[in-house]
Amino acid sequence: MSAGTLPGDPPGGRRALAVWGTGVSVYFVAVIFRTSLGVAGLDAADRFHVNASALSTFSILQLLVYAGMQIPVGLLVDRLGTKKVLALGAVLFTAGQVGFAFSPSYGMALASRALLGCGDALTFISVLRLGTRWFPARRGPLVAQFAGLVGMAGNLVSTLVLARLLHGIGWTAAFAGSAVAGAVVLVLVLLFLKDHPEGHEPEPLPHQGAAYVRRQIAASWREPGTRLGMWVHFTTQFPAMVFLLLWGLPFLVEAQGLSRATAGELLTLVVLSNMGVGMVYGQIVARHHEARLPIALGTVGTTAALWAATLAYPGEHAPMWLLIALCTVLGACGPASMIGFDFARPANPPERQGTASGITNMGGFVASMTTLFAVGVLLDATGGDYTVAFSAVFVLQALGVTQILRLRKRAIRRERERLVASRVETVHVPA
Numbered sequence: 001m002s003a004g005t006l007p008g009d010p011p012g013g014r015r016a017l018a019v020w021g022t023g024v025s026v027y028f029v030a031v032i033f034r035t036s037l038g039v040a041g042l043d044a045a046d047r048f049h050v051n052a053s054a055l056s057t058f059s060i061l062q063l064l065v066y067a068g069m070q071i072p073v074g075l076l077v078d079r080l081g082t083k084k085v086l087a088l089g090a091v092l093f094t095a096g097q098v099g100f101a102f103s104p105s106y107g108m109a110l111a112s113r114a115l116l117g118c119g120d121a122l123t124f125i126s127v128l129r130l131g132t133r134w135f136p137a138r139r140g141p142l143v144a145q146f147a148g149l150v151g152m153a154g155n156l157v158s159t160l161v162l163a164r165l166l167h168g169i170g171w172t173a174a175f176a177g178s179a180v181a182g183a184v185v186l187v188l189v190l191l192f193l194k195d196h197p198e199g200h201e202p203e204p205l206p207h208q209g210a211a212y213v214r215r216q217i218a219a220s221w222r223e224p225g226t227r228l229g230m231w232v233h234f235t236t237q238f239p240a241m242v243f244l245l246l247w248g249l250p251f252l253v254e255a256q257g258l259s260r261a262t263a264g265e266l267l268t269l270v271v272l273s274n275m276g277v278g279m280v281y282g283q284i285v286a287r288h289h290e291a292r293l294p295i296a297l298g299t300v301g302t303t304a305a306l307w308a309a310t311l312a313y314p315g316e317h318a319p320m321w322l323l324i325a326l327c328t329v330l331g332a333c334g335p336a337s338m339i340g341f342d343f344a345r346p347a348n349p350p351e352r353q354g355t356a357s358g359i360t361n362m363g364g365f366v367a368s369m370t371t372l373f374a375v376g377v378l379l380d381a382t383g384g385d386y387t388v389a390f391s392a393v394f395v396l397q398a399l400g401v402t403q404i405l406r407l408r409k410r411a412i413r414r415e416r417e418r419l420v421a422s423r424v425e426t427v428h429v430p431a
Contacts, residue, residue: 015197016134020143022193023130024150026086026185030123031154032162032178033097033116034062038155038245039163039264040171042253047171048106052250052384056376059246060369061110062117067365069121074358075213078351081195082126082133087186089126092119094182101175124151125357128341132353133196138286141342145282148338152274155244159267220356224411225347229356230363231407232296233340235400237364239303239393240333242371244270247390255386256317266327273331281335285342292339293408297401299336302329304397311387337364346415367396 037044037058045055077085096116103109124147131143165174220226243251244267252263284291306326310318318326340360348356371392378389 019192019194020127020130020134022188023082023086023127024147026090026189027123027127027147028150028154029181029185030089030093030120031151032158032181033093034120035155035158035244036097036162036175036178037062037113038249038267039158040166041246041249043166043171044109048109050106052379053376054106056246056372058110058113059372060376062113062120063245063365063369063372065114065117066121067362067369069118070125070358070362070365071217071355072358073122073125074354074356075216076122077126077129077354077358078216082130083189083193083195085122086126086193087189089119089122090182090186090189092116092122094119094179094186097175097179097182101172101179125354125361128357129354130193130195132345132350141285141338142282144338144341145278145285145335148334149275149278152271152278152334156268156271156275159244159264159271163264216352216355217359220344220348220352220359223344223347223356224407224414225343226356226359228404228407228411229340229342229344229347229360231340231400231403232293232343232363233337233360234363234367235300235397235404236296236333236339237337238333238367238371238396239307240270240274240330241364241368242375242393243267243330245368246372247375251386251390252323254384256323266323269324269327270331273328274334275331277332278335278338281332281339285339289342292342293404296336296339297404299329299332300397300401303333304394307390307393311390340364343411343415346418347411367400371396 041055044050044058045052048054073085093116096112096114096119099112099115100109103112127147128144131139131147135143162174162178165177168174169177242248248267248270249260249263252258252266253260256263258266281295284295306322306329310322310326313319313322340363341357344356344360345353374392375389378392379386382388
């Protein structure tokens with residue numbers, strides 16, 4: 001047994017990497033579809049003749065479906081396994097992307113984004129579960145960060161490739177053509193994905209209906225590590241999500257006076273920063289667990305400071321160096337949000353990992369949905385004042401930091417107690 005490997009740990013290796021790669025390819029495509037509206041927001045407003053509040057409804061509805069499904073998805077993954085859930089997700093988000101391509105009206109487009117959000121919701125928790133089934137526990141932080149890294153690569157594709165297709169071949173051809181990727185990953189899942197390696201089958205769970213569901217949710221929620229993970233995810237993820245998903249491009253073009261091309265380059269910088277920071281955060285957290293909260297809170301504080309400097313800049317437009325700094329720091333929000341799972345994971349046994357991850361993942365998307373709505377409403381109410389609208393970011397950050405500070409001692413104490421107990425059990429396991 002290698003150093004740092006626990007009894008019963010999966011072996012990892014090339015086979016694990018291949019299977020996990022198949023699963024994460026579904027998440028990659030889901031993120032392309034999820035973030036496609038971020039580069040098409042202004043086009044969507046023209047196509048469907050809607051104002052800022054109605055435009056934000058696209059992303060709000062999509063995230064509402066996504067966030068609302070996180071706990072049910074966690075339960076589904078715990079019950080049905082990864083392969084079935086990922087296959088269903090690919091079917092739904094592909095259908096949603098096709099529907100969005102051909103929607104003749106605002107109402108049908110909304111329904112399509114809701115369907116897309118439903119399929120998207122099934123992917124990330126499944127990929128996290130796949131990682132815990134195929135890789136040793138000590139690799140958990142790195143595997144989770146790499147999953148987030150692949151997701152940001154999907155965001156990069158939508159920013160660079162889909163944006164060009166949209167303005168080159170038009171709305172319908174761009175969105176319908178991109179849907180082919182969904183069909184490809186569905187075939188890959190059906191042919192190559194396996195829930196777990198041989199000899200590492202999970203214990204079968206009895207069918208207990210509603211009582212089982214309530215027990216899983218209640219047991220996960222009772223763990224302070226699960227709640228701390230949710231609030232870390234809540235506080236760190238949403239500033240970048242709101243920026244990339246919808247409001248970044250309009251803010252840079254309309255409030256900062258940049259061209260679409262320059263604004264697109266800054267959105268790309270957010271994604272590239274995310275990918276670079278994700279590699280660094282994953283390595284640090286894997287080696288130094290005590291660095292988790294300082295990294296998360298440091299990211300929140302730096303993000304708040306740069307947003308404040310950008311919005312309060314006395315000139316007509318913030319200077320380019322400040323916008324570059326803001327977008328670089330926004331790139332750290334995604335990797336910081338992954339730290340939430342590093343609190344929830346050790347707080348729950350394997351049979352509750354899906355449920356606990358669902359609760360954690362819900363945090364950031366609830367914050368993103370709330371902020372998307374608030375920014376849209378404030379823009380309409382103030383006649384397009386982005387300074388007032390983006391001030392909503394600080395309110396949610398303050399709420400999240402308060403909860404993190406409230407829960408941190410209990411969660412860390414409980415985690416240490418579990419670690420000591422597991423070491424004692426390992427010592428008494430007969431060779």
